[in-house]
Amino acid sequence: MRKTVLWVLAILLTGTSLRADEGMWLPSLIAQRIGDMQAKGFRLSAEDIYSVNQASLKDAVVLFGSGCTGELVSRDGLLFTNHHCGYSYIQRHSSVEHDYLKDGFWAQSRAEELPNPGLTVSFLDHMDDVTAVILQGYDASMSEAERDSVVRSNSAKLIEANTDPSQGLKASVESLFYGNQYFLFVFRVFRDVRLVGAPPSSIGKFGGDTDNWMWPRHTGDFSVFRVYAGADNAPADYSPENRPYQPRMFFKIDRRGVKEGDFTFVYGCPGSTQEYVMSEQVRYVGEVSDPRKIDLRTRRLEIQKKYMSQDPAVRIQYASKNATLANAWKKWQGEARGIARMKTVASKQAYEARFREWAKGTRYEGVVDRLGAIYARRNPSYLAYEYYNETVRSIEIVQFAAGILSRLKSGSPTTSLIEAFYKDYYEPIDREVFASMVAAFNEQLPATFQPVWLLEKLGRYSSVEAWRDSFYAETVFTDRSKVEALTKADIGRLLEDPAIEMSEAFLAWHREQIQPVIRETNEALRPANRLYMQGQMAFEKDKAFYPDANLTLRVAYGHVAGYEPVDAVYYRPVSTLKGIIEKDNPDIFDYNIPQTLRDLYAEGGLEDQPVCFLATNHTTGGNSGSPVLNADGHLIGINFDRVWEGTMSDIAYDPAICRNISLDVRYLLFVIDKIGHAGYLFDEMVFVD
């Protein structure tokens, strides 16, 4: 009897301790979570994760570019990130003759590592709660505008004091919890980052958009870079004289593998979440915005796909554009369904009812209804803005024309823009996108949101296609040599070019009819959300709140776990090479693996080679490339995705379904060695097993 009670207790306890894996925590405050982390298996201390006094794990994590994460894995600045994070750089080094996207690339020596102008990696030097400094001079009697100006001027001073270009030090002040808290982040930004290697896309993007956001997954989604520094180990512009950066810390690699239940944590830079918004905003995302944008992108994707499958050159040109487009498209599908399945709108409404009751007579009274009224005013205009982005601004020639005009106006050179544009431009795609997107904008948005200019244009032609044909026949921007010859003196004449005319007409419409409502409601939302956030924290005093993601460094922890996507189906958490061979099909682009991999497999013994694994870490976009660590802080994987059924975790996390997907580091090592024949890189890595 007593034994049974103990058993039940033990199950209950592990049950709860395993369940609450939601959260993206601030590294400098991780001491508040360390007890829970250790109870779940973590064997290091808070100081090991983040310290300003000694080297800690944070010193091995970087913001890669401006939207991914990377990690250092050797004392010579070697860095891992995802293939899809390195993708645009790999593409830039590729041509039909040297197709590194298709064939992969491995520098055979450090001299062959390829520089990537514009690419930076940022190490967090330190972070501090600066709320008191930022709000110095503010008092509650001030208007929102006055508060803003206090915050802005205090931030500017703090940023200035913490910036030192000679050391590559860059600072930013970020608002957390809707401006209830402010943190200073000081980064060391390195700007000589070279490509060391990448697997062929048939490995690095295996499964492509067919498998994207899905399990079972078999993508070898990694690429390898190296951070270079000047003679003093400080950030420097690219120079052949630069030396590999010697980091304060790098991750050691554990090849012993993972199994269900193992503790894992992800250290990286999640981009954006909205966990604390009111029901009305969740409804807008799940029932309006996501479904509409999904439809618009379906049309564009189909147009691109048609031409990409006809011509390998077009496939290369549009590879990166297509992947970017498809990615959010699929994520939104999971998000909208997840919000519906979890009944998040209803559960937020129920929460808001309890909150209203509690808030009576306090300063929080009325805040939820105020928010509701602001969203009701805002969302129709916001939808028009989203349409503008997804339709008119997706017409490449129009965007290009606007870019050229603004450079001519400011007197900056146009050569690099011209080069980049024509390299990846295929007019037949753009023409179809033009007709399809203009029609969608015109048919789907209410009359009040139609620019008069557009209605007049459409009235003058028999069809959108007829307008389109005259548009592309007239515009100068389809003719590279004419665009190259443009100078400042041509600006007056250019204003009559149809592409410029369209871009200017929509800009004016946006500026006059859309932007004012969005700006005004943004300003109203700020104090209301700040108060509501404060209210939620007061209402649930015992709950541990984590700030919404904002691309600042965070720790998410959980454990390796499968899930049940639908009734009666259980997904095990580890995929293997056997699954790649099952999917392999030379006739399907996404599943056509390199012959070398087929041959290796045929030799036998590789059925159980692990490829990817699932865990419960709460991650989002930006966490791509993040190190996935075990209980000892050793590298076991690289985060690259979530399962699509769980993508509503940006708004509501469901422990039963939300899973991040990681590349097993052992597959990365296998590919470097057996496919890339770049096993020499292992000499600089440190293995703990």
Ligand code: ARG
């Ligand atoms: N879904 C992942 C992320 O959000 C991977 C995207 C790149 N892969 C792709 N097939 N488009 O970034």
Ligand code: GLU
């Ligand atoms: N692939 C995503 C990224 O680029 C990570 C997936 C997600 O969790 O949204 O950051």
